[in-house]
Amino acid sequence: MTWALVFLAAIMACVIAYLLSQTLNRQPWLANDPLENRPAGMPQSLDPRKIGLGIFLAVVTSMFGLFFSAYAMRMGLADWVRVDEPRILLVNSGILLLASVAMQWAVFAARRDELRATRRAMLAGGALTLMFLAGQWLAWQELRDAGWYMRSNPASAFFYLLTALHGLHLVGGLWVWANTVQRLFAEEKIGERRRSVELCTVYWHFLLLVWFFLFILLLAT
Amino acid sequence: MAVAVVLILLVIGSLIFHFWSPWWFTPIASNWGMIDETVNITFWVTGIVFVAVNLFMAYAVLKYRHREGNKAAYEPENKKLENWLTVITSLGVAAMLAPGLLVWGKVVTVPEDAIEVEAVGQQWAWSYRYPGRDGVLGTTSIRHVSPVNPFGIDPDDPNGQDDVLVDGDDMHLPLDRPVKLLLRSKDVLHNFTVPQFRVKMDLVPGMVSYIWLTPTRTGRFDVLCEELCGLAHFAMRSKVVVEEEAEFEAWLANQPSHATMVARAQTSAPAGQALYAVCSACHGAQGEGNEVLNAPKLAGQDSWYIAHQLKNYKSGARGTHEDDVYGRQMAPMAMTLADDDAIANVAAYIESLPDAKVSSKITGNTKRGKELYTTCGTCHGARGGGVWTTHAPRLANMDDWYIKRQLENFKAGIRGSHPYDAYGQQMVMMSKILGDEQAIDDLVAYLNTL
Amino acid sequence: MAYVAIADRDDPHALHHPKSWVTRYVWSQDHKVIAIQYGLTAIAVGLVALVLSGMMRLQLGFPDTFSFIDPADYYQFITMHGMIMVIYLLTALLLGGFGNYLIPLMLGARDMVFPYMNMLSYWVYLLAVLVLMASFFVPGGPTGAGWTLYPPQAITEGTPGAGWGIILMLASLAIFIVAFTMGGLNYVTTVLQARCRGMTLMRMPLSVWGIFMATILGLLAFPALFVSAVMMTLDSIIGTSFFMPAILSLGETTDYEGGSPILFQHLFWFFGHPEVYIVALPAFGIVSDLLSTHARKNIFGYRMMVWAILAIGGLSFVVWAHHMYVSGMNPYFGFFFATTTLIIAVPTAIKVYNWVLTLWKGDIHLNVPMLFSIGFIFTFVHGGLTGLFLGNVVVDVPLSDTYFVVGHFHMVMGVSPILVIFGAIYHWFPKMTGRMYNDFWGKAHFWLTLLGTYSIYLPMHYLGILGVPRRYFAMGSTDFVPDSAQAMNAGITISAIIVAVVQLIFLVNMVWSLFKGKKTDGNPWKATTLEWQTPDTPPAHGNWGDKLPVVYRWAYDYSVPGAKDDFIPQTEPPAPGVVAGREHGVEHS
Numbered sequence A: 001m002t003w004a005l006v007f008l009a010a011i012m013a014c015v016i017a018y019l020l021s022q023t024l025n026r027q028p029w030l031a032n033d034p035l036e037n038r039p040a041g042m043p044q045s046l047d048p049r050k051i052g053l054g055i056f057l058a059v060v061t062s063m064f065g066l067f068f069s070a071y072a073m074r075m076g077l078a079d080w081v082r083v084d085e086p087r088i089l090l091v092n093s094g095i096l097l098l099a100s101v102a103m104q105w106a107v108f109a110a111r112r113d114e115l116r117a118t119r120r121a122m123l124a125g126g127a128l129t130l131m132f133l134a135g136q137w138l139a140w141q142e143l144r145d146a147g148w149y150m151r152s153n154p155a156s157a158f159f160y161l162l163t164a165l166h167g168l169h170l171v172g173g174l175w176v177w178a179n180t181v182q183r184l185f186a187e188e189k190i191g192e193r194r195r196s197v198e199l200c201t202v203y204w205h206f207l208l209l210v211w212f213f214l215f216i217l218l219l220a221t
Numbered sequence B: 001m002a003v004a005v006v007l008i009l010l011v012i013g014s015l016i017f018h019f020w021s022p023w024w025f026t027p028i029a030s031n032w033g034m035i036d037e038t039v040n041i042t043f044w045v046t047g048i049v050f051v052a053v054n055l056f057m058a059y060a061v062l063k064y065r066h067r068e069g070n071k072a073a074y075e076p077e078n079k080k081l082e083n084w085l086t087v088i089t090s091l092g093v094a095a096m097l098a099p100g101l102l103v104w105g106k107v108v109t110v111p112e113d114a115i116e117v118e119a120v121g122q123q124w125a126w127s128y129r130y131p132g133r134d135g136v137l138g139t140t141s142i143r144h145v146s147p148v149n150p151f152g153i154d155p156d157d158p159n160g161q162d163d164v165l166v167d168g169d170d171m172h173l174p175l176d177r178p179v180k181l182l183l184r185s186k187d188v189l190h191n192f193t194v195p196q197f198r199v200k201m202d203l204v205p206g207m208v209s210y211i212w213l214t215p216t217r218t219g220r221f222d223v224l225c226e227e228l229c230g231l232a233h234f235a236m237r238s239k240v241v242v243e244e245e246a247e248f249e250a251w252l253a254n255q256p257s258h259a260t261m262v263a264r265a266q267t268s269a270p271a272g273q274a275l276y277a278v279c280s281a282c283h284g285a286q287g288e289g290n291e292v293l294n295a296p297k298l299a300g301q302d303s304w305y306i307a308h309q310l311k312n313y314k315s316g317a318r319g320t321h322e323d324d325v326y327g328r329q330m331a332p333m334a335m336t337l338a339d340d341d342a343i344a345n346v347a348a349y350i351e352s353l354p355d356a357k358v359s360s361k362i363t364g365n366t367k368r369g370k371e372l373y374t375t376c377g378t379c380h381g382a383r384g385g386g387v388w389t390t391h392a393p394r395l396a397n398m399d400d401w402y403i404k405r406q407l408e409n410f411k412a413g414i415r416g417s418h419p420y421d422a423y424g425q426q427m428v429m430m431s432k433i434l435g436d437e438q439a440i441d442d443l444v445a446y447l448n449t450l
Numbered sequence C: 001m002a003y004v005a006i007a008d009r010d011d012p013h014a015l016h017h018p019k020s021w022v023t024r025y026v027w028s029q030d031h032k033v034i035a036i037q038y039g040l041t042a043i044a045v046g047l048v049a050l051v052l053s054g055m056m057r058l059q060l061g062f063p064d065t066f067s068f069i070d071p072a073d074y075y076q077f078i079t080m081h082g083m084i085m086v087i088y089l090l091t092a093l094l095l096g097g098f099g100n101y102l103i104p105l106m107l108g109a110r111d112m113v114f115p116y117m118n119m120l121s122y123w124v125y126l127l128a129v130l131v132l133m134a135s136f137f138v139p140g141g142p143t144g145a146g147w148t149l150y151p152p153q154a155i156t157e158g159t160p161g162a163g164w165g166i167i168l169m170l171a172s173l174a175i176f177i178v179a180f181t182m183g184g185l186n187y188v189t190t191v192l193q194a195r196c197r198g199m200t201l202m203r204m205p206l207s208v209w210g211i212f213m214a215t216i217l218g219l220l221a222f223p224a225l226f227v228s229a230v231m232m233t234l235d236s237i238i239g240t241s242f243f244m245p246a247i248l249s250l251g252e253t254t255d256y257e258g259g260s261p262i263l264f265q266h267l268f269w270f271f272g273h274p275e276v277y278i279v280a281l282p283a284f285g286i287v288s289d290l291l292s293t294h295a296r297k298n299i300f301g302y303r304m305m306v307w308a309i310l311a312i313g314g315l316s317f318v319v320w321a322h323h324m325y326v327s328g329m330n331p332y333f334g335f336f337f338a339t340t341t342l343i344i345a346v347p348t349a350i351k352v353y354n355w356v357l358t359l360w361k362g363d364i365h366l367n368v369p370m371l372f373s374i375g376f377i378f379t380f381v382h383g384g385l386t387g388l389f390l391g392n393v394v395v396d397v398p399l400s401d402t403y404f405v406v407g408h409f410h411m412v413m414g415v416s417p418i419l420v421i422f423g424a425i426y427h428w429f430p431k432m433t434g435r436m437y438n439d440f441w442g443k444a445h446f447w448l449t450l451l452g453t454y455s456i457y458l459p460m461h462y463l464g465i466l467g468v469p470r471r472y473f474a475m476g477s478t479d480f481v482p483d484s485a486q487a488m489n490a491g492i493t494i495s496a497i498i499v500a501v502v503q504l505i506f507l508v509n510m511v512w513s514l515f516k517g518k519k520t521d522g523n524p525w526k527a528t529t530l531e532w533q534t535p536d537t538p539p540a541h542g543n544w545g546d547k548l549p550v551v552y553r554w555a556y557d558y559s560v561p562g563a564k565d566d567f568i569p570q571t572e573p574p575a576p577g578v579v580a581g582r583e584h585g586v587e588h589s
Helices: A002-023 A048-075 A088-111 A115-145 A154-186 A193-220 B002-020 B033-064 B079-108 B245-253 B258-265 B269-283 B303-315 B325-335 B340-352 B366-380 B400-412 B422-431 B437-449 C021-026 C031-061 C071-107 C115-137 C164-193 C206-237 C261-294 C302-318 C333-359 C368-391 C393-399 C403-433 C439-466 C483-516
Strands: B115-122 B125-130 B164-167 B171-174 B179-185 B190-193 B200-203 B209-213 B219-225 B237-243
Touching (some): A002 C302, A048 A154, A048 A193, A115 A154, B002 B033, B002 C368, B002 C439, B033 B079, B115 B190, B164 B258, B237 B245, B258 B340, B303 B340, B366 B437, C071 C164, C071 C206, C071 C261, C071 C403, C164 C206, C206 C302, C261 C302, C261 C368, C261 C403, C302 C333, C333 C368, C333 C393, C368 C393
Antiparallel strands (some): B115 B125, B125 B164, B190 B219
């Protein structure tokens, strides 16, 4: 459980540190405490959706952290068998990295108000993500052909479970991506869509990060 | 106003209940008196806080309850008071924690000279294993478990051959000797608890946990399972006997070793055939049973069950209750079997008898019977075929009049209430779900359909 | 960086305004309607759990009497009772109900930040409830594995409901977690983002602090339950061995190999312990506000109260294994977890002191909410102190898995939050409906509930010290349980049935008062917090009419020296002549 503790302790530490910084040395009963009389609220650059996404990512981090720690704890038991990871995973990692790059490109384009470049970059990002998912499917096939089924042993069970969960999160992301792309093509200006592109990109980067952790964990064991 | 008075009364009432209620720790029978001490320390510290906080609150309510013209004070905080309270609370917490951790240090450190005994849990019974003369327990695996080798001892491990096995009987421990109890489960989580010993621990399948203690008082105490382990969790009981070392050694010498058990399993049905002659007078040459003589059908029943019941008859665990008319007839018959080998042989012979279809007479509502049977089927098998691990005999295609009588006997405590009839006691508890005679008839009628 | 209050970009017309009865009351995006939907569903499902507990008590009090309760039923009742009460009643009611109702109103927001997701949260929660209830009607019935759902027994044959029941339970929990996450994202974002002008964090009422922290705990802790539910489902359906070692199942060998049941327990309690505080922290917060309002006095040590909530929240993540002292885990963990657990007692004790000190020198109006708050302090002190027994590893050993544990957690996590919930419902009922409840029956409800529950749970502790195990269908014959214990059990059952029936008083009082209660004005308790300052009672959609409120002071300006009334609403600008805070050397402008 140490993994989970590290993850969650970090998140909790940030939360509590932020809250403490807001609350230390305040004497709220003083009606004209200068610290209390400035307008409340968050910096303007942060819109609620961004905060919402941030919190959601914290939840997902917690979930993956706990899965990883369960994995680590299970690995410590005597009967652990290594899975031979399919080579294609390396290719898939590259593709997902490119997807993230494409999404970032879309953000830059959106910030420069270049609608067509944004559309293109978004489409590239989505297509690369679909390629990644297809690649993951191939990896599963390869594993199954090699005789590693979900119930063969704990290592392969974790492999299927964790890659499936990561894939499901990408599929969820693709749903939002599809909405955004559809609007990008329906509208003449980027305008409000810039935020959606940004949020999608943050999510993609996050899942790329999760994938790298996952990939290293799977490779190392 | 009333609330203040009631608060005071609740505090006083709690104290009265604490000091005068008849329920407190059972007299201790192990070296863990210091656990009781830590509980007492905790009671004192928390008790003082309980009384102080609630009486203060009652006083505050009484004194500052609303009356016309009252006005509350304005006091956002009082750093000094809050700091003092924090310090005092921390001291109180430390006063409980420090002795607790010291004692825990002792609980987790097993003395070098402790003897090892293994307690094995399974749904829903206890069994025990003692290292034989070599002083080492043989290695085990769940994959080796079979009716012949219920402990799953590795057949290739020489250390295991002389392990002494106690299955379906009391655990015995020597007085004043530290014991390390190794706890192992064959199926689900269990928990080994003897209230008089104070220490307890879960049994976790796939690993071996432990507790240690030194019994300090002779006697026979309940062993309970205290981790929910399925339907019959509450009926998973056993007994532990603490006795003088000499008695303990004598008892241990009388218990079979693993090698003996394996050898006994190589019984010959032909050897049992001669012994069965006595039985056949009532139970019939083919074990078909005879209702007129109140002798139930034996053919088709598993040998482990027959053997266990014969041992019960011999030891007096069955057939000694004054209202058990037919059991009392059976008891002297069982005495004719000289030893456990004879019992094993005759049981093996009975198992080899051809199983004929039994005629059924009892009728009832089989639909209701089926509902009732869901509880029974957990141990006896969904089709009533009997399950050896739960020590539950076959019920399907056995005499319905006999099953009905036994259920009535269990319910009335005529069978199974003897303190040495471990599995009978489970049936006493379980038979209570059959509310009336109709329920028994319905159940037996359903058994007839299996 | 420029700070912009939500007030500065307020646009009341941007709200999703309902057009028909259905969108107003059924597919509503109004946080108040969603809160009431959550509340009513939680209470309804809680009544089911109450009936289940009554059936259990019948069996325990009068064994061998009721032939319709067999062991399988009994274990199914305790499992469903526990799970429903903890998750589907307490968590849903305190966060989904009170969280939804109070956060926007107390912070001066028009609604939650994501109203559509808020609505979805309720309907997904309802789906979770329906899936759970469906398990009563599947072959084998609901799971009887105990609310902790420990494998292997949860998914092996000897346990009732090991087929369909456990799968539906796990599915329902996973759905609930989705619902909770959607709600939780809303609550946290709303607190961070949608506070009105002047509402700094330290001006938030403690109710919001408690709900806010509990939500953060929930968001981080529920994934642990999700993870374990997913893995156990796979063990059960596909036959993986995450939690399943090589075992026998009623005489049959299984294909499982090498899994770890203790891993499940770590995951479960990694969720399960914070869950205690997910329920407790909102109750702590709400009771602070009730005490302050009805004692006409500021909450004593507000800053300490906020820090205590933060400290408890942080520490609650490093105490989980105190539920596992006798689980067979490495016994040396006991030292660490006993220490962290007893440390958490310090901030908790500070909260208790501050509640009592709030009463000291107050002007205590013994209204129904105040009675429930005082009752809460009593039961919480009792339950909290017995927690020190179970948290201290060596003291826990003889008491674990006995009735002491049952008595303890019902006092601290059952009775205490429920008393707060009742108090809170009585407190905010006039705001939610515009009518007052019947005071006499409210008080009757309080007295019978408090005395009844105490007479249920106090004796249980002593049965536990005696050694009576929990989760026993029947005690049978033992050498250490005297007959008097059975007599006590019968007495407990009678109390339990009385307490259960008494809750009808509450239900009737609420329904009757909803239609026939005396009409009240918008602020019958003369409270300072924002929800009592709304232009309409009950508050209309959008809460604040045309203009968002502006906050000038903290939430506890009661009995301020020099002020005309004994309360000053948060919206009242500072006026010369009011000398609050002068002793701290700050001059007023």
